[in-house]
Amino acid sequence: MPQLNEPKLIAGNANLPLAEAIARRMTMHRGVHTGLVDARVERFNDAEIFVEVYENVRGEDMFIIQSTSNPANDNLMELLVMSDALRRSSAARITAVIPYFGYARQDRRTKARTPITAKLVANMLVGSGIERILTMDLHAAQIQGFFDIPVDNLYASPVFALDIISRFQGQMDELMVVSPDVGGVARARELAKRINSPLSIVDKRREKPGEVAEMNIIGEVEGKICLIVDDICDTAGTLCKAAEVLMENGAKEVHAYISHGVLSGPAVERITKSVMSSLVITDSIQPTEPVMGAHNIRIVPTAPVFAQAILNIWNGTSVSSLFEQDTLTPIYETLYPGIR
Structure with a gap:
């Protein structure tokens, strides 16, 4: 699979330290500086979310790093608005990196007249222009089937x-x-x-x-x-x-x-x-x-495994290889020296 121009990262406000750590790990793996795309993700006085991307992303392989954790609705909306901004800026591909997938516990109807909100969220993400999902330990693995796009579910x-x-x-x-x-x-x-x-x-x-x-x-x-x-x-x-x-x-x-x-x-x-x-x-x-x-x-830390998964997606190589302990050991060797 041919590479797109460059893997570029953009982050919402949900977990900036993790996004920055992923960027550092990618820089270390590639030997080429990888930073977060310069953008502002802010709120108007009435709490409306506004996104402005300051860099050219035309034709780029974009990765949005955003957990949909508390406040779940705000972080989910940030993710949707960022995706729309990138799509309208002619990004070649948009992947949502969602370390924690909110609303995953609402994956089925437990009583009459209740929603399946995880499916609703899936529809919203796809509708915003996202073409691939990268997440970790979905509460219910079958949520992958709610999407009509590829979903890579990493494991902790x-x-x-x-x-x-x-x-x-x-x-x-x-x-x-x-x-x-x-x-x-x-x-x-x-x-x-x-x-x-x-x-x-x-x-x-x-x-x-x-x-x-x-x-x-x-x-x-x-x-x-x-x-x-x-x-x-x-x-x-x-x-x-x-x-x-x-x-x-x-x-x-x-x-x-x-x-x-x-x-x-x-x-x-x-x-x-x-x-x-x-x-x-x-x-x-x-x-x-x-x-x-x-x-x-x-x-x-999850930055080492997410950074490698992003690079594998960009390169068109296997993400499932990261399910194996032997593959992860070199990635985490600085954290756990001596592990074989």
Whole structure:
């Protein structure tokens, strides 16, 4: 597949530090300076979003870096308006890099007279001129089918596996991967295979949304270092309760590996006061000051894998190669020296 002129990055306001880190990594990989396209993304007094691109992007391969995290509606609208601006500026191709895909939890009708908002968002993105989506750990993998354009869904589990191998050297035989619910078993099993660990499941019963009435552990966790694996941590109520139940069942330590740290409301306070030794999240959502200051929350960077994925898309080479730990190890070797 022939290359387009240049890969050019433009960022909204959702997660500028991540966008800048991706640009730095691309510069390092290519040996050619890659910066963010000079543009302004701002709001009028009535909160309308306005975008102006100051550089020529005609015929360029454009990548918009924008998570649709809190405030979800504002960040989604920024993404749509940026895409429209680039399309009207004759960009050759527009790829939306959405590290955290908001509204993904509304992927089906759970009751009568409710929307499938994830599908609505997909329609809006395609209608704005976006021709490809690059994201990470979609809440429901079948959301890829909501789009009639290519969707590349990266996974955090290979990066988490590198972190676990580095952090728990000499203790790998004591690890137990835990799925916090039956619906997350496939995700937890994927990580368990990568680190060659057994799998346990927390069976939770809800009386009403947001409230867990009962939790039971499927599997033997006594004396184990338990690693809870999930894609999203919002208010952290269920996560902290699961950690308590694991400790009550004889777990030696409890750590959590969560792809997207939404961490809204009382989440940070709950986590800092919980029995969890650590919560590891990615920077797909820009961390707040309380998150940065929490003693038991650690952040794993995603810029290396996103930078390489962008370059692979630009070059027309495989993105799925980044699902393999062997491919990611050289990319993360400065973070995890000695990992093989």
